[in-house]
Amino acid sequence: MEFIYDPHYFLTSSPNIEENKKLREPQKNAYSKAFEHFVIDNKTSHAIIVLPTGVGKTGLMGLLPYGISKGRVLIITPQLVIKDNVVGSLDPEYPANFWLKYDVFTRIQELPNLIEYEGKETKDEWLELTNIVVVNVQKLQERLANSLMNRLPSNFFDLIIIDEAHHSTALTWVEVLRHFNNAKVIKLTGTPYRTDKKKIFGDITYEYKLSAAMAHGYVKSLEKFFYIPDKLYLTLDDDSLKQYTVEQILQMGIRDQDWVSRTVAYSPECSEKVIVESVKLLENKLSNQNTVPHKIIAVACSIKHAEQIKELYEKHGYKSAIIHSRLSKDDKEKALSDIENHRVNVVINVAMLGEGYDHPYLSIAAIFRPFRSQLPYAQFIGRILRALPDKEVTRVSDSIAQIICHKELNLDDLWEYYKKEIQESETIKYLASLNLDNEEDDSYVDKKGKPKDTSYGIATEEGIGKLIGDTYLTTKIIEQRKREEEEELEKLKAIQQILNIPIEEARKVIAQSKGISSTIRRPDLFIKRKRTGIDSRIKEDIVPSLLDQFSLDKESTDLSSCRIFKGKYFWIPINYKNNGAFLAVYINTVLKDMIGAKRQDWVTSDWDLAEKKLDEIEEYLIKVLEEFTGQA
Structure with a gap:
């Protein structure tokens, strides 16, 4: 079979992203923000995307090159388990690969060429014919004769995607970015902090919180x-x-x-x-x-x-x-x-x-x-x-x-x-539901011939311990789940009474009666993405963070006496029922006032401005709430 390499593949392909119902919103939002960073804003700084485990990071890697990369893409993983997972999910020869499984493309001919870099086992010809190279960072060490840096020119890749980027300060990662110094860089991580607790170098273009994922x-x-x-x-x-x-x-x-x-x-x-x-x-x-x-x-x-x-x-x-x-x-x-x-x-x-x-x-x-x-x-x-x-x-x-x-x-x-x-x-x-517009260490083991490790002693217990759940x-x-357990207990008691049997026998009767459980179960798009992005930031980031930071109960109404509701926004506590709604509606209303128009009348530049204005509103609210809660 002959492989065909199209150097402009990522610019000429037409992936189904924006209106794809199988993709998750944080995947689409993260892609949109990266596109905006490199293509619309023409920035060259590293883009950082923060996504918690399980939200779809590997799939996002499969989306990011489209419309952004003008050539080949290098995906760097920090360990073999992750590399194998990435290769498995994005392998065009795998029937359930990400692009086909999630309808990003419908025909196998539309998929990119992809290889896993395995040092000297990987031929130069394969590198020349591929669109995506996936590599474990250990294979990149400059001291190795078969390191990519010793085999490829500095302009070979146009885009580098770094997975688990909190590792990216290690020497090998730095050497890679220094060698391929003209490539765009996107860093994916579950935390914007490195392993040494310092911030990762670059601009955070998108962050999706664990609370939103839950x-x-x-x-x-x-x-x-x-x-x-x-x-x-x-x-x-x-x-x-x-x-x-x-x-x-x-x-x-x-x-x-x-x-x-x-x-x-x-x-x-x-x-x-x-x-x-x-x-x-x-x-x-x-x-x-x-x-x-x-x-x-x-x-x-x-x-x-x-x-x-x-x-x-x-x-x-x-x-x-x-x-x-x-x-x-x-x-x-x-x-x-x-x-x-x-x-x-x-x-x-x-x-x-x-x-x-x-x-x-x-x-x-x-x-x-x-x-x-x-x-x-x-x-x-x-x-x-x-x-x-x-x-x-x-x-x-x-x-x-x-x-x-x-x-x-x-x-x-x-x-x-x-x-x-x-x-x-x-x-x-x-x-x-609120409509604003009407997400080894082995060091403790005793080694033969070494003194007894005194970093721990001996612990013994007496009596019957107990298990405490976090009632928070x-x-x-x-x-x-608690309601289901209570209902189950009521059924057990009823069966136990009717049949006059022990509770464990009653459990067996219910289980048998159930049997084996069966398993249940373009421009316009750019503006749409901006709109949903602002809504998400208000509902899923700013308001939850403020309520938590100032220990405010979302179901309470005590914020009705806050200074922000004493002037022109007095009507908000009258028309909405609790603190969560008060803040969300306030932010959205102030935002519209600052732009000077209703949302449906905003033009593209207004949406860009609104994102910046949200930062100002959040900073102002922090000051107001510090005063309101006595934390000033």
């Missing part, structure tokens, strides 16, 4: 459970005669909180208690013959620690697979195959299944290691957020991910981010 069902909702022991005792230096409570350890200054959390992490006794509770959560998801193959994903401190966790899960009858960087290729492939084909119930991960691993049936995150920063914690939690395909969801609980950990792992602060996002997601759901979470989906 509100629109692009990712699962989320709840967290702490296991709290009845009594917990710690010992130092294997001296079992002296036991201390956590409070005594900290008050006496014997050890710090990090030592406590490491000790709990390495305690088989503490781990087993969390394992038992995680298994209960899984059994609840799988009850009544649920056909969805939900799984637990666990994270351990080290390979040795992971093996201990595996033994404990299998002791309780749950088949487990361990994934870590030291597995042979064959063992890794077998483990991944066992996961994909549902031959295991538990996946134990040691700094391996972080970014890029896509398995929507991972629904419970069991944490057995301390996290000290947001990024690795967020990457791990991201593994359970990916939503199930709609047609596979059989009950509300299928769309709720759960986190479980021991209270003394001290992860409360890292959970605060998710609490905030969940609260904002509820505000977004409410505002959606009151999303509609979780409330609906």
Whole structure:
């Protein structure tokens, strides 16, 4: 078969993007903003797109070159798991590739040429004939003879797309951008901050918040459970005669909180208690013959620690697979195959299944290691957020991910981010109905011949512990799940009374009666995108953020006494019912007043101006609300 290379392919193709109902709004909005950045505004700065896990980042990579790239495209991934995922999704030879599956194109002849760069195995001829090259960053190191930088001229690529761009400060990434220095650069990430907590270099052209993704069902909702022991005792230096409570350890200054959390992490006794509770959560998801193959994903401190966790899960009858960087290729492939084909119930991960691993049936995150920063914690939690395909969801609980950990792992602060996002997601759901115009480390393992590691001690428990859920979470989906559970309990009691049988027998009767659950289930466009973009920013970003920042209840009406409603906008609290609506309508009305015309009369330049004016309105509201809430 002869391959034909069209150097102008991305400029002459006609992909179905703007009116494509199969694409998600954040994908279309992100594409539109990148197009605006490079083509309409003719900017040369790096474009940063922030999308949470599960929203459709790989698909977005498949859209971004069209109309933007004047030549070849290089997609750089930070690790092999992500590279394999990108290649698999965008491979034109794969029947379910992104472009055909989502109706971006309808004929295979319309698809781009794509290759995976594999060093010396990749021939120069293949590079010349391709439109898209996907490469793992390790293959780009300048010291390697077969690095792309040593084989290709600096003008070979017109567009570079960097996935998981918070890694992009590493030397290899910098060398790549220095070599292909005339290429446009788009950076995709789940966070606008690098691994060293500094901002990523470039302009944020589009950011879609996790709260919006939850509100629109692009990712699962989320709840967290702490296991709290009845009594917990710690010992130092294997001296079992002296036991201390956590409070005594900290008050006496014997050890710090990090030592406590490491000790709990390495305690088989503490781990087993969390394992038992995680298994209960899984059994609840799988009850009544649920056909969805939900799984637990666990994270351990080290390979040795992971093996201990595996033994404990299998002791309780749950088949487990361990994934870590030291597995042979064959063992890794077998483990991944066992996961994909549902031959295991538990996946134990040691700094391996972080970014890029896509398995929507991972629904419970069991944490057995301390996290000290947001990024690795967020990457791990991201593994359970990916939503199930709609047609596979059989009950509300299928769309709720759960986190479980021991209270003394001290992860409360890292959970605060998710609490905030969940609260904002509820505000977004409410505002959606508002019409404004009438989204390994192995370092803890004892090495033979080395002194005993004293960075942790021994933890033992007494009594019966308890599981505490975060009562802050009151999303509609979780409330609906509670109603379903209450209804199920009423049915159980009725069956139990009628048949005079134990409650477990009643469960079996209901399950049998249900049987196996069956699975349910151009210019004008540019202006349209601008319009929806402004609406989304008001409803999904500015208002939820303000309500959260100033601890305002969206259902309350206390903002009616705020100074902004004392003058010409006095009518807003009279006509709308709560704080969320007050702010959204106020912002939209002020915006129209600043432009000096109704929305339907705005021209293209007015929409551009409106985006800038939104920044001014938001800054003003922050000052007003600081005064109103006494935070000034």
